Amino acid sequence: MKIAVCMKRVPATDTKVKPGAGRPWIDSTGVEYVLNPYDEFAIEEALRLKEARGGAGEVVVVCVGSADAQKELRTALAMGADRAILLEDAQAELRDAQEIAGALAAAVKELGSELVLLGKTGVDRDQSQTGQRVATRLGWGCAIECAKIAIDGSAIRAEREIEGGREVLELSLPAVLSCEKGLNEPRYAGLKGIMAAKKKPLETKAPQYAAAQGEVLSFEMPPERSGGRIVGSGVDAVAELVRLLQQEAKVL
Amino acid sequence: MSAILVYVETKDDQPKKASLEALGAASRLGGEVVALLYGRHAQAAAAKLALSGAAKALAVEDAQRAHFSPEAVVAALAAAAAKLSPRAIFFAATSQGRDLAPRLAEKLGCAQASDCTELRNGGDGKVEARRPVMAGKAYTWMRAKNATLVATLRPNVFAEAKSGGAPAVESMAAPAADLKSIVKEIVASASGVLDVSEAPVVVSGGRGLKEASNWKVLEDLAAAFGGRAALGASRAVVDAGWRPHAEQVGQTGKTVAPQLYFAVGISGAIQHLAGMRTAKTIVAINKDAEAPIFKVADYGIVGDALEIVPALTAAIKKAIG
Numbered sequence A: 001m002k003i004a005v006c007m008k009r010v011p012a013t014d015t016k017v018k019p020g021a022g023r024p025w026i027d028s029t030g031v032e033y034v035l036n037p038y039d040e041f042a043i044e045e046a047l048r049l050k051e052a053r054g055g056a057g058e059v060v061v062v063c064v065g066s067a068d069a070q071k072e073l074r075t076a077l078a079m080g081a082d083r084a085i086l087l088e089d090a091q092a093e094l095r096d097a098q099e100i101a102g103a104l105a106a107a108v109k110e111l112g113s114e115l116v117l118l119g120k121t122g123v124d125r126d127q128s129q130t131g132q133r134v135a136t137r138l139g140w141g142c143a144i145e146c147a148k149i150a151i152d153g154s155a156i157r158a159e160r161e162i163e164g165g166r167e168v169l170e171l172s173l174p175a176v177l178s179c180e181k182g183l184n185e186p187r188y189a190g191l192k193g194i195m196a197a198k199k200k201p202l203e204t205k206a207p208q209y210a211a212a213q214g215e216v217l218s219f220e221m222p223p224e225r226s227g228g229r230i231v232g233s234g235v236d237a238v239a240e241l242v243r244l245l246q247q248e249a250k251v252l
Numbered sequence B: 001m002s003a004i005l006v007y008v009e010t011k012d013d014q015p016k017k018a019s020l021e022a023l024g025a026a027s028r029l030g031g032e033v034v035a036l037l038y039g040r041h042a043q044a045a046a047a048k049l050a051l052s053g054a055a056k057a058l059a060v061e062d063a064q065r066a067h068f069s070p071e072a073v074v075a076a077l078a079a080a081a082a083k084l085s086p087r088a089i090f091f092a093a094t095s096q097g098r099d100l101a102p103r104l105a106e107k108l109g110c111a112q113a114s115d116c117t118e119l120r121n122g123g124d125g126k127v128e129a130r131r132p133v134m135a136g137k138a139y140t141w142m143r144a145k146n147a148t149l150v151a152t153l154r155p156n157v158f159a160e161a162k163s164g165g166a167p168a169v170e171s172m173a174a175p176a177a178d179l180k181s182i183v184k185e186i187v188a189s190a191s192g193v194l195d196v197s198e199a200p201v202v203v204s205g206g207r208g209l210k211e212a213s214n215w216k217v218l219e220d221l222a223a224a225f226g227g228r229a230a231l232g233a234s235r236a237v238v239d240a241g242w243r244p245h246a247e248q249v250g251q252t253g254k255t256v257a258p259q260l261y262f263a264v265g266i267s268g269a270i271q272h273l274a275g276m277r278t279a280k281t282i283v284a285i286n287k288d289a290e291a292p293i294f295k296v297a298d299y300g301i302v303g304d305a306l307e308i309v310p311a312l313t314a315a316i317k318k319a320i321g
């Protein structure tokens, strides 16, 4: 099975956000970028699926990103992916989900893979759209936020957490599956993997974007929470807290 | 002004609260609001939309299909959109909405704003949406260049309409659809209680509670709200196996926006704040007066959670009566 894993380069989750100059996005000066945490689950799952089939098939990581995203692609190769495709665009960070999905769907089609794995969301724009859009574009089945994936022949059984329970979804290949934390425990790339990754193929192409209708009007910082009132300490403060919740915040 | 189409989720024959909030948000923007309901009880649920803000309800009853399929609902929504040419299509940002909205947006060639926390009419009558990015550390306003914006709305942020009459209910035939994904089963969690992402009150615990058995004090506090509260957890205690991942609040857990959020024995790491900073009122209980959670909390008590929480539970029980 040829598995495509779509992955993204994103700012680390502890990034201090500052508005960028002249663009409605963050100022990326000095920001540390990493492989999107949810994509790690997708890469791990792809590697496990391949291993469970005696190593048959191929895991190809695909990323729409700037030239710097080679670093994250090498991380994926060091984990064990076979080869990487960078759909290079210096402005990748500013692209809409619709554009990205178009570029990824085109790349997947060209690859001829029948399974796409990716993270449930990118922790930068927090959109949770890419997997569903890629599947719709390709006319494939889709399961999102997978916490468990079982593939038998071409039959797929995917589980996800929903409000107040767990949903079991059945679909078949070809398909797009987005991955949730808890699906697996992503492996660390060891020294051997890192050395091997240097020799693995990383191909650069131009993304074939779909037209995008989204328009970002502005980027703003949230108002500081005025909060920060310590009511008191110990059990003695409880009565005053309840009074404030009742009379000031009016939430009781 | 063209209509706003709202997908209304149902549980049995009840419209879901988060969907009623989406109807409320749509009605405040103005113009006709059309609800679409899908499923075996669509008709009965549509009859419960009085005072929701919807002028019309399309009930798609689908007796042949035993199981829910996202493709079937998307096909019905696409058919309704083709007739209405709506200026926006709203979903609640729930597990269903997160799944359906991007599929529909892609099918219709539309942009989507995910997990919106504010909406407004632009000068040209287009719907503009404010949504958090970078885990709530910043926001963007966005809109569509073409006629229709698809948006999912964060639960507990928008008020229900609670005014207007009952919508005219029309039944709509389920359009043919190529069903690729079928929901075979929904296993309700043992507790059957309110999900943390939907509850108006959330009682969350962290490593400061010391051990899993101490959750009894948080359960008691939640119980004092009589079914309106759900339990939440920090990642540290989920990773320790004290609590299930379903309860985790934060960047790699759930995003919650309750009326009242209790952070008990939680330090307030940036990834935890990502999931709860839009709560209306935040109460922190922590023995360390310097804990970062106090910077975002509206009210804080410094001290031992195991002593303070039982006293708080008793006082709240008395206050609520």
Ligand SMILES: Cc1cc2nc3c(=O)[nH]c(=O)nc-3n(C[C@H](O)[C@H](O)[C@H](O)COP(=O)(O)OP(=O)(O)OC[C@H]3O[C@@H](n4cnc5c(N)ncnc54)[C@H](O)[C@@H]3O)c2cc1C
Residues within 6 Å of the ligand: A013, A037, B205, B206, B207, B208, B209, B233, B234, B235, B236, B237, B248, B249, B250, B251, B252, B253, B254, B264, B265, B266, B267, B268, B269, B270, B271, B272, B275, B285, B286, B287, B288, B291, B303, B304, B305, B306
């Ligand atoms: C990529 C990534 C994603 C993450 N995602 C999440 C996420 O989704 N959600 C999340 O929560 N975290 C997340 N984290 C982890 C986060 O950084 C913190 O490690 C975590 O939130 C800490 O949990 P805690 O507050 O329970 O524990 P701690 O940080 O250990 O804090 C315990 C607190 O309890 C207080 N305390 C101790 N004893 C008592 C007592 N007797 N009474 C009262 N207070 C007491 C202490 O003063 C302290 O403030 C993520 C981290 C990364 C790197």
